Amino acid sequence: MTTLGALFYADLRSFVNQLREIRRSPARALVWLLFAALVAALIGLRIFNAAHGAGLRGHLIGNRAILDIIASLTLAAFGVVLAFGDRYAGLFAHPAEARFIIDSPAEPFVATLYVQTRQIVRGGARQAIGLLYIALVYLPATLPAAALVRDLVLLCVALAFTAAVPLARQLLPPRLIPLAVAAGAACIVAGLLVIARDAAETLFAAAPGARAFARLLPPWQPGNILAGGAREGDTAIAVLLLATAALFAYVAHAARDTYPELYELSMKRFARTERLRSRPFGWAARAPQSAVRAVRAESTVRGTPAGVAIFIWRAWTEYRRTNSARSTSIETAVVLFGGYAVALLVRTTDPEMLIAFASPLVNIVFILAVMRSASLATELRRPLFWLSDATLFERLCALGVAQGWRLIGWCLLAGIGLAAGQAGLPVVVAALVIGPCTVLLAGAIGYASYALLPNDIDQRGPLLFVRLLVGYVLIVPPIAAGVVFGLFAHTVTAALIVAGATTLLEAAVLAGFAASRLDRMSIVLR
């Protein structure tokens, strides 16, 4: 058997064995079936809506702006990757695989091509789940089924292309890096300008100078590619596929002489993935920038809290080790100013328009928070976690605060900014109370879903949707409690506090559920 044959055999057997594992467990099989049914139902509903012209949103900002936002954000994301790269871009999935391929007689060009393709297919399958949801919800309901499918494929291919950039960029000759930075920056600016122009034409149309600003910018609408006919869509897909293939070929060609570099990059990525898996809200709790930077550090003793609150101290210490005072100051300033700017918007913009524009953004943030609040696996495997007479429930609650503290901090800072900008008491209370409570709820949903099916594949597959569904369902009781209380008390602020308290109660119930499930499970210390 050739090296590639062996690799393909191993991948195929892994896949088949995973399917068998799922089939053996009724609970897992049920979740996967429900997931498939849910996706089918969403697609069916979407096609039905398209056929009957039933728009979920005949929204104020219009379909064109929605499509422009999706396309512009995709372009800007590509720009970020192109300009800044990803120091953790890697090729091999595992150290053993790397050694196997490097030591094998396989032609590096072919082996690298195979591994890259597999990586993109695997990563794409995971991304596609999130993308599918966003596309089904946010693409205009009037889009015909064929166009919807085409758009989904187009977005997947765009993601694949974007995902292929970082590794190729790592192998670029240094003299070409400034070019990549410039091209990436141009993409970011173009994407953001399109969003700003559309916002000026819709959201801030009444603001002085808004229309003039919009007229200054070219009338380019990247969203047209999503709303366009078969010809434009198919052409875009073909171009992106060709570009992706070209990037693959470039990396594969370079691999002839760069196995050691590719190995080193892959190991860095592997170590980082291991670290991120241990942290819910991984995107808000970044991994250390390098092991070298933090080889030695001044140990902290004073002011350390006792009991399970030590988890929060640990999270703070880890944060300090990976973030400079300057980056923390910048982050604080950005969030504070963001809150202040939103306050100005709240005061000057038509509330209906603001809600129409802000609600998809809030929704996306909520989706990301719920979907990324992931596994407890690494935490539970650490033996020191278990050393305490605190109950598992207490430990999970403390861990929830520890893992979400940065986002909670953002909410509190934004609340201060909102207050400074005189956004009104209800808006400030929403940031100060609802925000942190929702962060804790998102974390608790992650814990509960892990306790339900503590399998990494399930967590990244159907349980993403389950978490999201649970998240949406759990929004209802706080809203209901807030509305009922508000009707009686005639105060929005108090209603928001009641809603926050209900959210917190839900988080506690979920943490209790997770603790009780984990208590009955087997935890494997490695």
Added chain:
Amino acid sequence: MSASLSVSGLTKRFGAKIAIEDLSFSVASGEIVALLGPNGAGKSTTFACLAGLARPNAGTIRFDGRQLESDRGRTVAVIPETPDVYPLLTVWEHLVFVARLCRLDPSWEARGDALLARFGMTGERDTVGNALSKGMRQKTLIAATVLAGTPVLLLDEPMIGLDPRGQRELREMLAELRAAGTALMISTHQLESAEALSDRIIMLNHGRVVASGTVEELRADHAGSLEDIFLDLTGT
């Protein structure tokens, strides 16, 4: 010596597979018991059940007559084979973490210093977990766990990853813990270590106890060295 940890009828199944079946044994305070067995014999599962990380299907685990529930973190501690430390905490902060989590009295700092000195890690006090070698991680975990002072300590392959000096220090420390009244269980494949360290040996095969007693008692029943007895009883 009074029996401190007593296990009776312990059974754990994973689906249709029986990992351990009807295990009964006791470990007295101030005793070191080695748990031996081939791969898949059920050693790790036994430890997981004792540490409260796996819920047994049947059987009881008692400490000084009291049934252990899930909140046994101050009674039983386990040091696994793979030393999973916190990558961004320093060695000393691992001790701080345990001391504050377990609400130890202020004298812990002196004991922590002594533990680090004993393992030759004073110079690594401010090194973060990320930058430690496997052996150093192992020592950090052992130091942190010993600091917690649980009356029952379970060690899974504790010698693996330690340099000769570290192994000697660990042996001496285990002897001291035994003298101080800690009930110790060691799971290992290193038969020489087991023979040198332990007061008694429990041998598992296919999830069942196939032999139990002091090395002398085992030799009285079976001819040959501990290795011969092991190979004979486990069929490996």
